[in-house]
Amino acid sequence: MLRTVLTTLAACWLAFGAAAQSLQDVLQDNAAAIAKPSRSTVDAVIADLAASGLPGVPDFLVAWRDKGVWQRDADGLFFYAAASGDDVALRDVDTGDDLGSEPKAGYTEIRPNAGVRRVIGTALVQFLLSDPDTARRRDAVESLARRPEPDQLEPLRASITVESDPALLARKTDLERQLTARFDPDPQARIAAIESLSGNLSVEARAVLNQILSTREAVAREVPADTNLASTLDPGTDISVEDAYQRLVDADLAPTTITRDARDAALVANIDAGRIAGIDVATLDTEEGRAGAYARLAEAGNADPFVPEEDRAAAAEAHTFYVAYDEADAAVTDAARASMREISTRLAFNQFADISLDALSLASIYFLAAIGLAITFGVMGVINMAHGEFIMMGAYTGYVIQQIIPDYTISIIVALPVAFAVTFGAGVALERLVIRWLYHRPLETLLATFGISIALQQLAKNVFGTQARPLTSPGWLDGAWVLNDVVSISYIRIAIFFLALIFLGLILFILRRTRLGLEVRAVTQNPGMAASMGINPDRINMLTFGLGSGIAGIAGVAIGLYAKVTSEMGGDYIVQSFMTVVVGGVGNVWGTLAGASLIGFTQKGIEWFNPSNTLAAQTYMILFVILFIQFRPKGIVALKGRAAGD
Structure with a gap:
């Protein structure tokens, strides 16, 4: 229902026309739901506020969410208020005018719970997307970007059609593409949005594609037909046999087991008068004998089951371990993978440029x-x-x-x-x-x-x-x-x-x-x-x-x-200066330029491999210079120098 309410809210708010009733009138029509709000009643209140088209609605939602609304006990009227000692400072909800202070005893503070405040906050973003104030619209867009929800897609699209600020219009359009890629019910619309993100190097765009490509690991006898398969895992190659068997245990596809060392320790712990579960210890010098004795202990409930390694490997081979996309539509994930490849290529090029x-x-x-x-x-x-x-x-x-x-x-x-x-x-x-x-x-x-x-x-x-x-x-x-x-x-x-x-x-x-x-x-x-x-x-x-x-x-x-x-x-x-001069060639301007370029690019290249430790990069740089001058002691561009005068 919330999606319907918010869509209606955004559409109505675009009108901003003059309304016959005041904001106080709308609040009085919903007085009980506002005074004691709940998740089941707040949607209807927000819908009525949206339908009113009143310019003071966003301010009321902010105050309501932030517990800044009070109700007068005598007549049930609502006010913006702030407590100060035994008094409360009042402002009119329609005009915002200061109404002075009155004793707090005659008023009740409206205190919506956390769930209601979240609903109000989401609705507030939809209002502010089309607010006349550019700064408030910008704040609403950034708030939506931080916590995108499916219900925000349609109001965002509606606000794009009336957006007058070019920079904000570009930001909204970019955000609309991201929300469409994640939440639009039409797969073709999602694919088109995903393809449009292939040239976008922003962190947000990459985060959207990564969310679409999120995966889960699972195991089954056979991969279910409706699974959007990302890859399969081979026990012994991609994952260890022990890990594979543990996944079978976690999925209730195999019995629990213990290690061979734990089994032997349990046998030792259960020796009684030279026998284990009625079997003479002297006969347990073979693997088969120890396995049989331990099986008796497990049947009697005195030990956890033990599954031999070969049986574990056989169980792992009998099942398919796979990675599946959380996204069910394979066409959507195919488009996302293609876009990520394109972004990765561009990202590498731009990182090199940076x-x-x-x-x-x-x-x-x-x-x-x-x-x-x-x-x-x-x-x-x-x-x-x-x-x-x-x-x-x-x-x-x-x-x-x-x-x-x-x-x-x-x-x-x-x-x-x-x-x-x-x-x-x-x-x-x-x-x-x-x-x-x-x-x-x-x-x-x-x-x-x-x-x-x-x-x-x-x-x-x-x-x-x-x-x-x-x-x-x-x-x-x-x-x-x-x-x-x-x-x-x-x-x-x-x-x-x-x-x-x-x-x-x-x-x-x-x-x-x-x-x-x-x-x-x-x-x-x-x-x-x-x-x-x-x-x-x-x-x-x-x-x-x-x-x-x-x-x-x-x-x-x-x-x-x-x-x-x-x-x-x-x-x-001083150290870098001497390195630059020695590497470039003593007494030569072009050599100094060449040396500075070589050292600057080499040091940044080293830092790229270990960006968190610039001191290590400088150390490796000195080692590089030492090696360099072993092969070219006169530098990159060497002068003939003073040799003629020596």
């Missing part, structure tokens, strides 16, 4: 973090363990700029050149004060820069504290670019990717089209010959180190937009 986007994003981050190191390491041969701290300095510079300039868009635009200037200056200072005295002494350089990195971390802790500081992205970078339920990427990562492309082009321009770039390449390939041509290698080393440090500062601003900004953040990228 992983590729993630890998591309990770590669761009690694490229930004490593390109400065690639320049300094390639030109100067300096192992700068403080490179990660220059990234940290850039991130903190962005944070300070945002404290001065509250507009996040402008602050980020300002922060990029300021971070470059700050870290460029810090890099030049580091090169002039420390590194210039340690050229050609790699071990001392490594130790010195490692100590400086620790000092810079402690300095950051003293200035900014140990808590992570927010580097907030502009509002237009909030959210993500969503292609479907599988493929998405945040706008921040897209921005970092384009920033990496910009820097790739800028660095290539500097190295290939400017005098500084020409001198850097000359010093990189042969510092002695460059010096003889009037180039000052000492000055180039200083500027190159400053350039690499400045780029690290800009990378820090970009990375800080999505990662935590702390004094230790540089340590999260």
Whole structure:
């Protein structure tokens, strides 16, 4: 009956015409059923409310369901009310106007039970599907999606015909296809709906198809003729003989049994004066003898029955173990299987695309973090363990700029050149004060820069504290670019990717089209010959180190937009930066790009096999790099390098 009521309810509610009677009049016509509602009376009340077409009906259903309706004892009128101490605050059910407070003693709270509230809640969804308020319609659709019922299909279809919001219309249409696939009484309509879901990658669509393809396992002498068979199970191959026999026992198709060890233990427990059930223990040295003695115990009721393994296997072979679909119509399940195969294919393709986007994003981050190191390491041969701290300095510079300039868009635009200037200056200072005295002494350089990195971390802790500081992205970078339920990427990562492309082009321009770039390449390939041509290698080393440090500062601003900004953040990228440089090829921009791509895609590929443990993925990544450099020690794109100058 509920389905008829709800269908009538939705159809009537679409009219929204003016009604001659008030909501209070309708309630008084059903006063007894409202005051003491039950599952047997609530349907009739809802039908009358639906037929009234009054706009206040949804509000009353909400209040009725939530125990917010009270009845005045004197005249039986209903009110919206909320108890407050000994009084009750009243509102008119037709207008919603505040009627003041009166003593609670003169009113009775209407308290429907849980079953009635469920019926009211289901009916309320049908009302709200065609509510004039778009937000309430949207909430009703999502509520229906969470708990779909067969009775909701027709009202949903009726609401689609009058839906004016394009996005909500698409959502309703999609949901209607899902409900049709599950609940429509016409098999052909279900098949058509199932086929329409074959291109839908949403979790909801897959859940609908999985529900249609739900199965149960059963056993019988022969599979019943009306069974929608999914597959058969072979004892000894698909299931063990012990499991198969237990299923026979559970289905009352075979007697219970115990294991051979339990049988022998029971024989030992029943030894009495050297005999078991009247049989001399000395004669029980064969399997047949033990089986016969135990059979006597079982016949006497002193032990559970024992069925030998060969008899169990024979019983299992005599029956058919099968998996059957809960859905009776084979054509429906065939269509669902075909749609699931199509979805699985598309899902695999989209998962690959999603992983590729993630890998591309990770590669761009690694490229930004490593390109400065690639320049300094390639030109100067300096192992700068403080490179990660220059990234940290850039991130903190962005944070300070945002404290001065509250507009996040402008602050980020300002922060990029300021971070470059700050870290460029810090890099030049580091090169002039420390590194210039340690050229050609790699071990001392490594130790010195490692100590400086620790000092810079402690300095950051003293200035900014140990808590992570927010580097907030502009509002237009909030959210993500969503292609479907599988493929998405945040706008921040897209921005970092384009920033990496910009820097790739800028660095290539500097190295290939400017005098500084020409001198850097000359010093990189042969510092002695460059010096003889009037180039000052000492000055180039200083500027190159400053350039690499400045780029690290800009990378820090970009990375800080999505990662935590702390004094230790540089340590999260120094290892990846060195791996990127070594794998790509020291001192080569294209090599750094190749190395970042290889490491980014490889790491995401490893994470795909074990997505819950990114630390393990990074560990495997390091092992991969170690193996890689065994076979290609100069990296993917190796320079001829300083060999000519050595």
